[in-house]
């Protein structure tokens with residue numbers, strides 16, 4: 001599989017009928033693969049199959065007419081040579097439990113969600129290894145808005161697996177002329193980068209929503225990145241990974257764009273608007289567990305902590321800003 005992903009390599013199953021699952025399924029067709037999309041929602045399945053759209057999650061985007069969706073997970077997995085898991089991070093354990101006994105031993109599983117499990121503090125790959133011990137596990141992450149990817153705009157991401165050869169084989173398999181997958185063996189780094197950038201995108205959004213100015217927003221992202229690197233290092237992530245697509249790259253994308261659901265969630269938070277019924281913002285689920293991991297590991301993560309406390313309603317924006325600005329002066333490192 002060292003051909004830039006241009007050859008068909010069998011069927012790919014994409015599990016999750018939201019924005020990202022749908023965009024990845026279309027991308028797999030572009031890469032020359034047969035692909036089946038599993039969605040639990042019958043209306044989504046019908047819309048993809050009959051009108052070639054996903055109006056709930058990708059409104060206004062016409063999908064490849066060859067894309068076949070099913071609500072039967074067994075049918076999606078039938079004959080699959082590779083499985084992409086694309087449900088929200090907090091739903092990943094449930095999906096992986098469903099896969100146990102269904103996924104063929106040895107079939108690679110690529111985790112495409114960005115988050116840390118609340119309650120256990122586990123990375124999604126740790127859950128997968130626990131539940132599917134005979135399944136090779138990888139992760140795909142990086143700066144990639146589903147709408148851009150579904151439209152076929154050029155995008156670069158990272159595919160990670162502990163086994164370097166597996167990572168580069170999967171990167172070749174999943175790449176297409178508009179979807180460029182780099183590879184790395186730093187699975188932990190890729191997962192931590194993708195999970196924490198969502199929390200920091202909420203911080204950046206809250207700064208914008210509260211009208212604190214572009215300078216404050218730049219400071220928030222930069223100092224947030226220091227926290228991301230600190231927490232990443234404690235997990236064993238390599239610094240170069242966090243400087244790459246699934247760390248810095250995704251921060252650049254999501255910390256300044258209202259296209260990001262996490263950033264928009266932060267804007268609403270900063271404006272004091274209701275947070276009920278908003279689109280998925282993974283950072284809201286990850287903030288608490290990231291803050292408690294940082295505390296347990298004795299790491300300074302005041303921005304992640306501030307997001308957690310804001311979301312819990314323990315502080316106002318003004319109090320959070322005063323606390324951040326009032327910390328003892330220190331070396332930039």
Ligand SMILES: NC(=O)C1=CN([C@@H]2O[C@H](COP(=O)(O)OP(=O)(O)OC[C@H]3O[C@@H](n4cnc5c(N)ncnc54)[C@H](OP(=O)(O)O)[C@@H]3O)[C@@H](O)[C@H]2O)C=CC1
Nearest residue numbers: 017018019020021041057087088089091113114145146280
């Ligand atoms: N959107 C994007 O631009 C990108 C998203 N990601 C990541 O991908 C992951 C998924 O995000 P995205 O697709 O955008 O989210 P969406 O909110 O667009 O869609 C979520 C999908 O997951 C389904 N789902 C939710 N809970 C379950 C469950 N328990 N079992 C089965 N299916 C479930 C939903 O089904 P239903 O409709 O029935 O509720 C829906 O189809 C997130 O971790 C996100 O961070 C990564 C890169 C880009």
Ligand SMILES: O=C(CO)COP(=O)(O)O
Nearest residue numbers: 142143144145260261262
């Ligand atoms: O992860 C993403 C882009 O890389 C999508 O970001 P949001 O979930 O904030 O929309």
